[in-house]
Amino acid sequence: MSSRHLYVHVPFCARRCSYCDFSIAVRSSTPVDEYLNALRQELNRGALDGSTLDTVYLGGGTPSRLGGLGVRDVLASIRGHATISDNAEVTIEANPDDVNDMAVAHWVAAGVNRVSLGSQSFDQAALKWMHRTHDSAQIGHAVRTLRRGGIDNISLDLIFALPAQLKRSWESDLVRALDLEPTHVSLYGLTVEAQTPLARWADRGAIVQGTEESYEEEFLTAHETMTEAGFEHYEVSNFARIGMTSRHNSAYWTGAPYVGIGPSAHSFDGVTRRWNVSAYSEWIRRLANGESVISGAESLTDENRTFEEVYLGLRTKRGLAIAEDEMSRIRPWVSAGWALIKEREESQAALPASRFLLPASRSLRLTPTGWLRLDGLAADLAGHRARSTTAALGPTPSHCYI
Ligand code: SF4
Numbered sequence: 001m002s003s004r005h006l007y008v009h010v011p012f013c014a015r016r017c018s019y020c021d022f023s024i025a026v027r028s029s030t031p032v033d034e035y036l037n038a039l040r041q042e043l044n045r046g047a048l049d050g051s052t053l054d055t056v057y058l059g060g061g062t063p064s065r066l067g068g069l070g071v072r073d074v075l076a077s078i079r080g081h082a083t084i085s086d087n088a089e090v091t092i093e094a095n096p097d098d099v100n101d102m103a104v105a106h107w108v109a110a111g112v113n114r115v116s117l118g119s120q121s122f123d124q125a126a127l128k129w130m131h132r133t134h135d136s137a138q139i140g141h142a143v144r145t146l147r148r149g150g151i152d153n154i155s156l157d158l159i160f161a162l163p164a165q166l167k168r169s170w171e172s173d174l175v176r177a178l179d180l181e182p183t184h185v186s187l188y189g190l191t192v193e194a195q196t197p198l199a200r201w202a203d204r205g206a207i208v209q210g211t212e213e214s215y216e217e218e219f220l221t222a223h224e225t226m227t228e229a230g231f232e233h234y235e236v237s238n239f240a241r242i243g244m245t246s247r248h249n250s251a252y253w254t255g256a257p258y259v260g261i262g263p264s265a266h267s268f269d270g271v272t273r274r275w276n277v278s279a280y281s282e283w284i285r286r287l288a289n290g291e292s293v294i295s296g297a298e299s300l301t302d303e304n305r306t307f308e309e310v311y312l313g314l315r316t317k318r319g320l321a322i323a324e325d326e327m328s329r330i331r332p333w334v335s336a337g338w339a340l341i342k343e344r345e346e347s348q349a350a351l352p353a354s355r356f357l358l359p360a361s362r363s364l365r366l367t368p369t370g371w372l373r374l375d376g377l378a379a380d381l382a383g384h385r386a387r388s389t390t391a392a393l394g395p396t397p398s399h400c401y402i
Helices: 032-043 063-079 101-110 124-129 136-149 170-179 197-203 212-228 247-253 280-288 302-315 324-335 374-393
Strands: 005-010 051-060 082-094 114-120 153-160 184-189 232-235 238-240 259-261 266-268 272-276 294-299 320-322 339-343 362-366
Touching: 005 063, 005 247, 032 063, 032 259, 032 280, 051 063, 051 247, 063 082, 063 101, 082 247, 101 136, 114 136, 114 184, 136 153, 153 170, 153 212, 170 212, 184 212, 212 232, 212 238, 232 247, 247 302, 259 272, 302 320, 302 362, 302 374, 320 324, 324 339, 324 374
Parallel strands: 005 051, 005 259, 051 082, 082 114, 114 153, 153 184
Antiparallel strands: 184 238, 232 238, 259 266, 266 272, 272 294, 320 362, 339 362
8 A cells, every 4th residue: 555644653741631541651751762663663564665655743642752863763764664755744743841952953854844732721820730741931932943943834732621710711822822823723622531630630529620601612712713813724623824734634534544653553544444552561562572563443334434424524624515315404504503505616625635525516514613513413414324325235344353
């Protein structure tokens, strides 16, 4: 397979943030050599050989914990197996406290041209409550250091729907983010995940979660503030200056194949999704013993495919092709202000072509208030389509696990 998109999972974090349930390895000192050796062993298994990559994304965890030389060596190892195209988007996720002139110089020399900065908030008390390792001032400092080093394509992450008791001003955080002139902003609505410090605080009543109304209010405030500032709200959680959408994430949202390496990384070949063992120590052990690192796989059934087509289409501004006989289902959404019907040609302009796109004269796009109901609306339409498909095709095989 000639894959055009590569995800590399770098699991290390200095400590676990209060809300985080990601697959990470908490280390005070990052075992860069051990990680690089294992990554090279996984690359030697050939998943990338012969590929030309349009996007490379180092995510985590905290890839910037690898430092300048570690990131350089990751990209050099990838180049031993694949070509990174001249105009590739090469992104690294970084925490503000890892950004310094020396590291940025190595990242740029290695081909990094986009940084997704884990800023989360500019409120000092909120950052402390989240167990972030950086303070508010370090965010601006990191942005200026990246620009000075030659990286202008900077995305900022922000978290909304924090508990009211923190008294964080969401409006102020949005303004301070805009003041730094990022090209891209990603939003995360705080949710309480099991096995996190946040879940333990919630269980013992130490925090009162924000209401549904405050979640909706902050999401809509972000939409208004960001679009007024000239950003395109191109995906439910993402805003970009014109032409600065995340090419890597857009590939996921259009159903394109991708390869993932590293612990917990997922790969997709257009039919089957596979995922690696999530624990760092187990990933290391299996590679050292010559064992497979794949812990599971799922071949998309017609029902899965239908749900993905609907969900991925509706989460983006691109929208979803709609058949004439679905209009009666959609009209109440339009009347409620949750959706718009667009002519097909117009709606295809914002994102690359999808394997899901079908010829149709019109498409459906959710509005911001529709995006607040994304799961329910997608389930409704996908359920309708799946019932139609199942009736036409008969039963389909279920998931297959390795
Ligand atoms: S830095 Fe990111 S991956 Fe690491 S603990 Fe915090 S939220 Fe999780």
